[in-house]
Amino acid sequence: MPSNTSHRRFQAYNVGLAKTGTNSIATLFGRYRSAHEFMFRETVAQIASWQEGLVSQESFKAYILERDRRGFLEMDSASFNHHYLQILSSTFPEAKFIFTIRDCYSWLNSILNMSLRYATNIPDWMLRYSKFFIGYEIERATVGNIPATQQKLPEMVExxxxxxxxxxxxxxxxxxxxxxxxxxxxxxxxTLETIADFIGIPPESLVVSDGHMNRAPESLQWLQFLDQVWLEERSNFHCGTLMKQMFPNWSPTP
Incomplete structure (x- = not known):
């Protein structure tokens, strides 16, 4: 990450959820002051305390401003930025926002595989705060074991x-x-040219690699372990409206 902090050429945030390309976006902007999950542990802890009512809105906003001062990033791509999008939008009226979004089916599979891959190496603090950035509290004994994960899969998927x-x-x-x-x-x-035009930079300044820039290794297809009628019903119940809006032609592939 270039270290010149005399001025920002632009100020941008990616506010997508985990496993939607947040690392890929940070990598794209590698010739600028770009970071992925900047101050991860501290920020997730602050989010948890704020959402649990342990710190005030004013104190949390002060933390976000201090984080910005420390990083002085041009591209701040983090899977937790979405939690305080309103603060970012109102505090930085010139900032631009990229929102990476992934269909619920492939996102589910990616999150479950990430949990399985890193289960034995997940630090205790991340276990505690996992529900704030992936939606459920990770149980090391469950996600580190394929049969145990299969048994709890409906609960996790819900x-x-x-x-x-x-x-x-x-x-x-x-x-x-x-x-x-x-x-x-x-x-x-x-959409590299579209992204560059939106930010206002030359497309050739983006760091481009072949294919998806943070492609996960070969993984299990978790959705095949679920009753497909149940999966479709629960997906429609929770995500149907948004899926029809954003991914009208998508369907699960067991």
């Missing part, structure tokens, strides 16, 4: 679907229309 619908809709409700760009995760690589 929670994750609710999280997907609630927070994606919340972002859409609070995005400043004149300062936002919505990018579907599977189209990031195809």
């Amino acid at each position: 929670s994750l679907l609710l999280y997907w619908s609630t927070y994606n809709q919340r972002v859409l409700d609070f995005l400043p229309v004149e300062r936002c760009l919505i990018v579907k995760t599977n189209q990031i690589s195809d």
Whole structure:
């Protein structure tokens, strides 16, 4: 990340959820002051305290301003930025917002695979705060074991679907229309010029690699372990309206 902090050439945030391309967006802007999950542990702890009523709105906003001062980022891409989108939008009236959004089915599978891959290495503080950035509280013994995960899969999926619908809709409700760009995760690589034009930088200044820039390794297809009628019913219940709006032709592929 370039270290010149004399001025910002632009100020932009990615406010997408985890596993929607937040790392890919940060990588794209690698020639600028760009970071992924900047001050992750401290910020997630602050979000948790704020949402639990342990710190005031004023104190939390002061923390966000201090975080901004420390990073002085041009592209701040983090899976937790969406929690305080209203603060960012009102505090920084010139800032621009990219919102990466992924269909609920592939997002579910990606979140579950991430949990399984990193279960044994997840620090205790992340276990505690996991519900604030992926929608459910990780149980190390469950996600570190495939049969145990399969047994609890309906419960986990129900929670994750609710999280997907609630927070994606919340972002859409609070995005400043004149300062936002919505990018579907599977189209990031195809919309580089659009992204560059939106930010106001030359497209050739983006750091481009082949394919999806943070593609996960080969993974399990978790949705095949679910009753497909149940999955469709619960997906429609929680996510149907938003899926029809954003992904009208999408359907699960067991």
